[in-house]
Amino acid sequence: MKKLEIIIEAIERRRVCKILDEVGVSGYTVIDDLQGRGKSGSKNASDPSNILKSSMIIVVDEESVINSAIDKLKEVFKFYSGKMFLSDIQVID
Amino acid sequence: MKKLEIIIEAIERRRVCKILDEVGVSGYTVIDDLQGRGKSGSKNASDPSNILKSSMIIVVDEESVINSAIDKLKEVFKFYSGKMFLSDIQVID
Amino acid sequence: MKKLEIIIEAIERRRVCKILDEVGVSGYTVIDDLQGRGKSGSKNASDPSNILKSSMIIVVDEESVINSAIDKLKEVFKFYSGKMFLSDIQVID
């Protein structure tokens, strides 16, 4: 199984989840209120309009599902700052 | 070394930590107030009784320790929604 | 690419980020308000002076960069409780 960690601007978190639902991933976990720094400068939580925060969405699923998710998500990253990280993982059940 | 990521309903977080202490893992890290979606439907933070949130507990330890933790934890997952993810990791010291 | 997960006392989070900036990592993500337990006892969020919380800093970069970051960071861990975990990861772009 593959684990995809998506870091995206808070404001686009909803869209990312919507895309994941459409792709039909088996589930995901969201961590909000992240800070950070990247090439687009630093993101810190003190901004009333909330556009300077990030969220992390973690998805674990079969490689095929993850790949189709990645394709759909790339569109979002054309416009919004964030990152996608992929790694191997094993699901216990 | 192995890294076990446990996602569990907030309400059962304490029990999971208790189990990990009993198993005698060398330590763990807890992230609270997670949202997400899984087969049991979506978890979102706005619920006064706090039963619709999840927490993530991260444990890094030797494979053997992790495995005995997993065994003990399976009992919890019989009753509560959540996931356990296992991956390889290296500890720096 | 390598992923470095740094868990450090909240109070030293700023210094860790400063070091990462100096090393010149391409970016990092910060998760605040972590709780946990380790050899130095348990960290829980209810402490007015905020010295009993941890933060996690996630860095993804080339092995070489990560290694030089680790060297620089070791100094911090001589004095403060925390952990560094290293794993393989793939960056999507």
Add this chain to the structure above:
Amino acid sequence: MEFLSDALSNFTSPMILFFVLGFIATILKSDIEIPDVITKTLAIYFMIAIGLKGGFEISKSGIDENLYSAVFNSLLIGFFVPLIAFLILKFIGRFDSTNSGAIAAHYGSVSVVTFVTAISFLNSKSEPFSGYMVGMMALMESPAIFVSLLLVRIFDSQKIASLKSNTVDLLKESLFNASVVLLFGSLLIGLAVGEKGISVVKPFFIDPFNGVLTLFLLDMGMIAGKRISEFKAVGVFLFFFALIMPLISASLTIGLTNLFGFSTGDSLLFSVLAASASYIAAPAAVRIALPKANPAYYITMSLAITFPFNIILGIPLYYFILNLFR
């Protein structure tokens, strides 16, 4: 007709109107987000405020023999309401024991905010009530939950599936449940500090009370609104159960309070406590004791159906019925 005018006057109460606003706002997808931590803190604020006020009232009125009948009455309600709910759900609704018990626990237990809303309703009618009623609420929070668990044990062919440790933990927890401790603690403090002590906290815990309630109900409206999406999961039977059960509990209670001869104010509060469904204490307890029960049922019912019904129509309705008997 008095009830109508009350029900309508209810709609010139800012609290109710902000609840409605919150509800509508969510349906319009306009996310006015009141952070969780604020909701939690406001809930604590209310328990302290009503506890202090109640204790202070007692310190003035003194404890009359009514107290004992009040305690007795609370226990009766705490026993019969969940029992009736359970039987309806299991034998009319044909739900399995676990879900029947889970839901019964919620309707047997009480909702602090519904109680608080009833208090501000009584104040607006300058209808007096006893200070110890706060104690009664604290008293009624847990018993019904245990009655329900007992019913599940009795009716469930195979013993309830749950983690061993749990039921023990549960007893401990619900005995010293956060709200129970906070309510009784504040009640005792209100009793102890007297006039002078109360005057010291009045500008924070008493004067702004209704305003804070307004903000809180805005949030409750949004929380309730968010759960509408779950209505399908709940189904027709449970939907109507969530509307009719409060009427049953209230009628039963109005009967009891007439027997005991409580004041109109106290009787209304008893009826509201009986009619209200818990959405904090009970869900937490039930999730632990009956993990196999479906949370979508009980949370949606108590938060999104019974709570709105009670604060908008229930309270004036019970008040109206009560007055028919006087």
Add this chain to the structure above:
Amino acid sequence: MEFLSDALSNFTSPMILFFVLGFIATILKSDIEIPDVITKTLAIYFMIAIGLKGGFEISKSGIDENLYSAVFNSLLIGFFVPLIAFLILKFIGRFDSTNSGAIAAHYGSVSVVTFVTAISFLNSKSEPFSGYMVGMMALMESPAIFVSLLLVRIFDSQKIASLKSNTVDLLKESLFNASVVLLFGSLLIGLAVGEKGISVVKPFFIDPFNGVLTLFLLDMGMIAGKRISEFKAVGVFLFFFALIMPLISASLTIGLTNLFGFSTGDSLLFSVLAASASYIAAPAAVRIALPKANPAYYITMSLAITFPFNIILGIPLYYFILNLFR
């Protein structure tokens, strides 16, 4: 000179002084952290408070024909301010259409807290104003944003790069935008509940209002201070634009309000709305509609330059100019 004395008297207003304190504190790196959730909640508090108050005023004064001219005036401002801003930015500042439109949207839209500060300025001068002005603010939040997006579409050779779905979402969202719903909702509730209802929430939503504003402005001062580091990114032109644009918008508005013959109070509020730059609604909308625009520009300008300028110098200045014409 009256303006000077006003500007100075502004410096004996605790709100302004705490804003300055917050600003200084951040520069001194002394991190007094007011948690985000508190800022969010206070913003909600203000919208409810001014909504209720405004609605209540209307219920007393009744709706006069002025209302229609007020609405018309709001729309004029909502159209011309972003247009002027856009043209200056694109043809004098030589910025690309996307960034020009993004910034124009901010200056066309409004800042709730600047408005709130102006209200407490008027109260301190016991200068009356109409209850419906709160409605005007709610009205002026979104149109300018759409005008700006339109301008980008018109001037941008290739259609704006953005995710298809977005502009549709945007229309929905901004129509039932959190603050719009909250402001209009509170306004209506204030209208409905009347004297009695207001008195019920007064100790929470009206009496502590200025004190809460003080705390909030301390926070705003820190937030503004934190963005100074971005000044280099903003550059000289935009820096001065952020100071001069409010003057242009205010002058234009003072002209309009004289034509329409609004009261001094209403005219000041209109000028402040025109001069203020949004830092909540607009950034969120623009980030979605014009992702290619640089947030460092518009957030820094509205938060760290225009907002401080307006609350410290702008308000008394516009008030002074207004009075020259009376």
Add this chain to the structure above:
Amino acid sequence: MEFLSDALSNFTSPMILFFVLGFIATILKSDIEIPDVITKTLAIYFMIAIGLKGGFEISKSGIDENLYSAVFNSLLIGFFVPLIAFLILKFIGRFDSTNSGAIAAHYGSVSVVTFVTAISFLNSKSEPFSGYMVGMMALMESPAIFVSLLLVRIFDSQKIASLKSNTVDLLKESLFNASVVLLFGSLLIGLAVGEKGISVVKPFFIDPFNGVLTLFLLDMGMIAGKRISEFKAVGVFLFFFALIMPLISASLTIGLTNLFGFSTGDSLLFSVLAASASYIAAPAAVRIALPKANPAYYITMSLAITFPFNIILGIPLYYFILNLFR
């Protein structure tokens, strides 16, 4: 005996009683959770409130020559208290220099909430005190920390192990420490705005003050209660040190204040400042400057032993002793 009656009357103060309630609640494992962000915000609220009030008092009374002796007195306390603490810990307690210094820093520095509680104690006795005492508290926060670090440097054979940059950062930080800036800032603002300005914020920062303190002490009680588990780690010597050190500091201070001839109110506040142990500024500073010191010691001692002792018994006790000399 007056002290007893005071100590007892202390137990009819809602603040103290809620502290006790919080403490008990935690021991009963009933987790009434007041979110962290609320605690942080309330701490800021208190510093603004007492700062404003203090500054306003000064603006009325004017600055008398006493101010200079007050500053001098503060510095004396800030020097001798940590010195005495350090010597006791190192030579009687036989602790290493690092831990001795770390703990000394806490007892030398001050606790804002203990000070605030003393103020409401004085108010309840309608005992006057000088506005500049708030300034003295701000003044006393940092020096003792540096005295302690100096002592460690002197007594530590090998230079203190810590990250180089740290001590420099520390000086900067503690000079413009959040609370120092906030307290002095509010003090100056209180001075500047005068009667009119204060009246504007009174309903938020002054009237509800005691009520807010009640809520805050409930939380402090729970925080203190949670640390009991660490008592074993602390050990017998440090446990008693945490009870006796405040008495030593208070006695020393009562002596000094008699020499300087301060009013009863001011003398009590000085004694309370001397006797109180910091649990916000000092732990943060010490964790940075003396990372090798054991946090379980100093946090548990100041939060769970000295703080409760001071607010429950200490304040009335020092007040009683003070009055013996008048």
